[in-house]
Amino acid sequence: MSTPAPIESVHQALSDRATQVLAQPVAQAVPSPCVAVCQMQADTGWCWGCRRTLNEIAQWSHLDNSERRAVWQVIALRLDGARLPPA
Numbered sequence: 177m178s179t180p181a182p183i184e185s186v187h188q189a190l191s192d193r194a195t196q197v198l199a200q201p202v203a204q205a206v207p208s209p210c211v212a213v214c215q216m217q218a219d220t221g222w223c224w225g226c227r228r229t230l231n232e233i234a235q236w237s238h239l240d241n242s243e244r245r246a247v248w249q250v251i252a253l254r255l256d257g258a259r260l261p262p263a
Contacts, residue, residue, distance in 0.1 A: 183224065183225075186213055186225060187227075187255055190226065190251065190255060191252065191256075193207075193209070194209070194248050194252040194255070195252070197245070198245065198252065202242070202245070203241070204241075205241065206244035206245055208236060209226040209227070209248060210225070211226050212225065213225025213226070214226075226251065227251045227254040227255060228247065228251065232247050232250075
């Protein structure tokens with residue numbers, strides 16, 4: 177059994193993936209941001225791994241590509257904020 181990656185490396189990989197997804201042609205299928213680190217944070221309401229809300233996770237399979245890209249854009253913003261020093 178392998179040791180899970182530190183969350184910082186998971187988030188860096190998610191950030192890199194967001195950049196790739198958002199650079200793809202609009203018509204291309206949009207992959208799920210799930211990284212299999214599923215734990216909701218009470219303070220933000222986001223999944224610890226993919227940075228989506230429960231609503232975004234629940235609605236994913238019903239979203240079209242444009243809406244999925246919009247979720248990826250929000251994830252990228254959340255990840256940028258997560259790397260800011262505490263206020």
